[in-house]
Amino acid sequence: MTSPSPLIFAGTPSFAATALRALLDAGHNIVAVYTQPDRPAGRGRKPQASPVKQLALEYDLPVCQPENFNSDAALAELARWQADRMIVAAYGLLLPQKVLDIPRHGCLNIHASLLPRWRGAAPIQRAILAGDRETGITIMQMDAGLDTGDMLLKLSCPIAPDDTGGRLHDRLAKLGGEAIVQALANLDSLTPQPQDDSQATYARKLDKAEARIDWHKPAGQLAREVRAFNPWPVSHTLLDAQPLRIWQAQAQPATPGATPGTVLSTDVDGIAVACCEGSLLLQQIQPAGSKAMSAAAFLHGRPGRIEPGMRLGDSQST
Template sequence: MRVVFMGTPAFSVPALQAIAATHEVVAVYSQPPRAAGRGQKPRPSPVQEAAEVLGIPVRVPERLRAPEDQAAFADLRADVAVVVAYGLILPQPVLDAPRLGCLNIHASILPRWRGAAPIHRAVMAGDAETGVAIMQMEAGLDTGPVLAEARTPIGPTDTTGDLHDRLARMGAALIVGTLARLPLPAVPQPDAGVTYAAKIDKAEARIDWTRPAPEVDRLIRGLSPFPGAWCEIAGERVKLLRSRLVPGKGAPGEVLGGFVVACGGANGTGGDSRPGAVEVLEAQRQGKRPMPAAEVLRGLTLPTRLD
């Protein structure tokens, strides 16, 4: 089929590569290059870089509201458009242009976690599983009917980064199978169970050790690798990137040995009968690479209590 691919971040790249191996990708749409790095030079998105390696023409409009941009899209005469974390709202003329419409690969089991940060929110909420859904796009935010889905458990030490890579591979395999079977019946999403995955606010990232240990653990894993949950240690902001729940009892923030930190009880006060602890497995000091906790502790002495 003639496919238009629309995506921007690294999450989208496996799907682009898989589709390009089996279909004619007539154009790739991606967000324009953004300033990045110390020199703040414009840097193409991961999708643009991958498309250029594949020899596929790339378009990087700032938006798709202009009639000339919509006409240029329609002129591609695509059978279908595949959208994966593109980052722009598609106007109705764009949604209607491909013969089979626009399909979206969404990183959750819809209708749970519609919106911007479904992987982060699934980990932070303590969900037992997540997955990917292939959705027929419509004007609403992730409201379209679902053509296919695949599920995966969220392990007790899985981070958002771990799931990101796993779901990207799952989405690539699922979209190739879906395209091979089009047209498919689309199942409307149920009204029950709708949740929204709000964009991550950096203000959420500071660790509050008075919270229950499971909540602290999920925050650390859910915000890893970006933006990274953090705490201050001897005046330095340290990101905690990987953790696990362990037995332990102490005042919230008390260091129990190694990089094991006591947390509060279920009521968030530390006075509950069910306190626990979190063992930090990986961390990142300012200006340094992520390191295993044992390596971090060779150059950083923890106080008896973390704020």
Template sequence: MSHHPDGNALRIVFAGTPDFAAESLEALLATRHHVVGVYTQPDRPAGRGRKLTPSPVKRLALEHDLPVEQPTSLKAAEAQRTLAAFEADVMIVVAYGLLLPQAVLDIPRLGCLNVHASLLPRWRGAAPIQRAIEAGDDETGITLMQMDAGLDTGDMLAIRRTPIDAETTGGSLHDRLAALGGETLVAGLEALAAGKLTPTRQPEEGVTYAHKLSKAEGALDFSQSAVALARRVRAFNPWPVAWTRLDDEPLRLWLAEAEMPANHATETLPGTLLEPAADALRVACGERGQEVLRITQLQLPGGKPLETRALLNAQGSRFEPGKRLDSEVNS
């Protein structure tokens, strides 16, 4: 329907909700294609006053005077008619949070494309960014996918990779992948408009599921290895944040690393505070307490996250060697 001189510019409906999705929408708005409508989750209560708050995608859409739809479901015929009325060539879906029934996938001429934050088929599902760090993957990336009715099972159209190293946190990887997602999408759309995107089936091997993160998962079990604990701390920064208890008060752990070499001689109860380093709390961990987790950034109740060095200088006596950290939820 485009009367634009650029005959193969696409009419796009965009569906997404959080900041991660807003980056892709921002990237689309800078292209020659036309975003004709935006779908996002209904406004949710947020903050202390539980005020109804628009999603990052809705805020961006309104800044650009784009029509916004916020259905609670796309199963109803009426919702599907509304979508069809946009006469989109393609629907782009990024962290939208609603299931798209087959009838919806069939509405746009070129179907629905999804920007997914992992190298499919690894980490299908809700929390691919954090699960990749937690599992110790050394790389992840973005898969642009043709959506089908399954959960992240569609054919792959483009893949971009990015490394995960010992400094990567859930937050830093989120931001890197959000930008990479926008780039992958824009390049993919150019190829699509030119008829040059070749779908590739996902391999049957190597499927994993990235289950949703929960606050309860933040509780650390110090009988795990230092390497596993350090990954979990970084994966859960900035949400849900790893935590434990010291003197019955919650201690939130923001940055940590495994100490090398991995073992010290004496068997100790896991969770025991050892002699600190200048810049880190050292905690005995692993099955026999013979490995060491170095905690380099932490947060005391009512405070903000601080470098451990500063806390040791100010309140070193709180972290006396021999004290135990305990993450039992009911202690």
């Protein structure tokens, strides 16, 4: 019986760690793990190992954390592992061709969308924001472009009407692990399919600024933003000049004419706020200095803090 093919794994966040665990559970021979350097995190801003590094250390796997591959030393170290392939999942670096050429059979990427739709850094959240009903995982042979390589395998995943970015992330992470194990087991029978560039869309990186609620948008769009930006960067507005995070909300009809950002009603169902079309019913919120809570609990515990006629956002008046 031949020994498993030597593989390098490159990834950083929990999405990638799920794939690494799936490969290890399937018995693959991971000879080295590449991940981003430890970054400051938490209130103490102490350097923290990535989820991929933490998992690799649990399995006593060699860990490499170059800032980039611009140096001959970094390239030489990569070559020393003599890997057949490198498996890449949310690594955080755009790999140049000289890196892709080092493993004997190139590099495979686990991408969280049905390419060529949503190439880029935030495909999960962009799919929710766009109102897509389906997404999935694509295993592709990497080239020097941004998620432009030939596709080897696709597994689809429905997007539920109440899916948050976090919930969909977790399902796709699991599906990504299943997909790469399936692809490696069937490489001889998989036919590379070129991507249709004319169908490509770009999933730009999330920015904290875009999570600030613009009440002049339609309620349906804002509801998608609330879901997509949960758990990060979290949709937010202002209440008495203090941040008010919105963790859960849904769009509903409203009588036209109210100024966007105006509180229309407050009851056990939540806080209804006027938008340019319809209203957004805030169901779970987080006031400054507090934990997340249901809107009903907030209204009960802080009577008068939010009342019909008030304005949320930059311009607040009764």
